[in-house]
Amino acid sequence: MKESIGKVPGLAVILVGQRRDSLTYVRNKIKACEEAGIKSVVAEFPDSCAEEDIMTSLSKFNEDPSVHGILVQLPLPEHLDEEKILNLVSLEKDVDGFHPINMGNLSMRGREPLFVPCTPKGCLELLLRSGVEIVGKKAVVIGRSNIVGLPIALLLQRHHATVTIVHACTKNPERITCEADIVVTAAGVPSLIRSSWLKPGAVVIDVGTCPVEDPSAEYGYRLVGDVCYEEALSIASAVTPVPGGVGPMTIAMLLCNTLDSAKRLYGFT
Amino acid sequence: MKESIGKVPGLAVILVGQRRDSLTYVRNKIKACEEAGIKSVVAEFPDSCAEEDIMTSLSKFNEDPSVHGILVQLPLPEHLDEEKILNLVSLEKDVDGFHPINMGNLSMRGREPLFVPCTPKGCLELLLRSGVEIVGKKAVVIGRSNIVGLPIALLLQRHHATVTIVHACTKNPERITCEADIVVTAAGVPSLIRSSWLKPGAVVIDVGTCPVEDPSAEYGYRLVGDVCYEEALSIASAVTPVPGGVGPMTIAMLLCNTLDSAKRLYGFT
Secondary structure: OHHHHOOOOEEEEEEEOOOHHHHHHHHHHHHHHHHHOOEEEEEEEOOOOOHHHHHHHHHHHHHOOOOOEEEEOOOOOOOOOHHHHHHHOOHHHOOOOOOHHHHHHHHOOOOOOOOOOHHHHHHHHHHHHOOOOOOOOEEEEEOOOOOOHHHHHHHHHHOOOEEEEEOOOOOOHHHHHOOOOEEEEOOOOOOOEOHHHOOOOOEEEEOOOEEEEOOOOOOOEEEEOOEOHHHHHOOOOEEOOOOOOHHHHHHHHHHHHHHHHHHHHHOOO | OHHHHOOOOEEEEEEEOOOHHHHHHHHHHHHHHHHHOOEEEEEEEOOOOOHHHHHHHHHHHHHOOOOOEEEEOOOOOOOOOHHHHHHHOOHHHOOOOOOHHHHHHHHOOOOOOOOOOHHHHHHHHHHHHOOOOOOOOEEEEEOOOOOOHHHHHHHHHHOOOEEEEEOOOOOOHHHHHOOOOEEEEOOOOOOOEOHHHOOOOOEEEEOOOEEEEOOOOOOOEEEEOOEOHHHHHOOOOEEOOOOOOHHHHHHHHHHHHHHHHHHHHHOOO
């Protein structure tokens, strides 16, 4: 694209506060952009910033023709209205796919969202590239967050799996999960998924990331998933590790969405 | 409202073609409006009409301050672009709740759609008014249409049920369904649900409506549901009949959505 039309894709990130997981995620995203030749800019705000400052910054990115993807790093501090802020992201630049129109179109049959959220898209890509059959399979998604559990469930359903969402109110989640051919877990509860939760041969995707103190790690902590990895390996046919499983895929899909957006906005095919 | 501010709610219906089920539904909706003191207007188009004619009519209703709810009777003839037409309905008048923003907000936690689709809302009302516990219960929704199955599943999930959607690709739907505490079926397949599909004590809501020839009926046919009613009665704790179950609730919720919309647009509380 750079050679053909002299333009590169651009990603703008809005980062509020100093949550260390958010800092890590944003750092990794920016690094990936650099490696892929995507221009990136980060607008950083203190924890105590006014909503208006974020809205102003967002509006500028919406209008900036060199920005093709806008990402608001979640979660935002409590005092900010997440809904109001996310709704302001231009639909054409919503590379995270969290705008309600994108979610609505993701959920409805026969509709196509402009962007599929990055983590769900990454999970699906892992399944497809690994040759896992999805049509007609029983899938259990653990967790129903707007940014992971819900869109993963919607996406698996689009691919004709029979999907059950397990959540905090579910009775006997273990019994439900151990009937699934595909388990995607995004609970954020370390070691929740033991071997007794899994059907022999199940495919397990671990989206859980919980920071755990570890003085020997580079930033003083490490991320652990929802799955007892060693236990799961003994019964499942495939398990994604944490870190190194879904995380890199999420970033790859963000780059992919940003590139797609730039192509669409420049009319470049 | 009429006495206080001299205004009544108004509903506009767009009806294309002569499908007899659509004609029946629209007739019933208009009759209900009359009984409830809601002004109604039907714009009728022939099967062969141009998309533009419908769009023009829709735009007029969008701008008409005496119209508070707009309903496009589905399904539309094949040659019309349903997505394009539904997306044109003003979000504030989308009493059917089919606009992707309404669906997105229905699917996302912490968001509130302006309107919940009428049939799903009616099913939920039946459960709530009958004192059926939903939190933590296993619910199976049979069918994943945009207008019934999907929004019912989303709504049950909002009420903290553990929801599985069963559809045409599902393997062994009987086994999955017979574990459910709540079954909502919208398959449109007469007599699909036999007693063997049901757990003793389950609550069954039958949204299926399939017209079956019956010369003795008023319009030459009658509507039958997905459930073997007599069989289900012997095992379930409650079963809705067809006709007379969900149908009247759908219409009641349409009136309710139209009234809510008029109140919102007039700022009347």
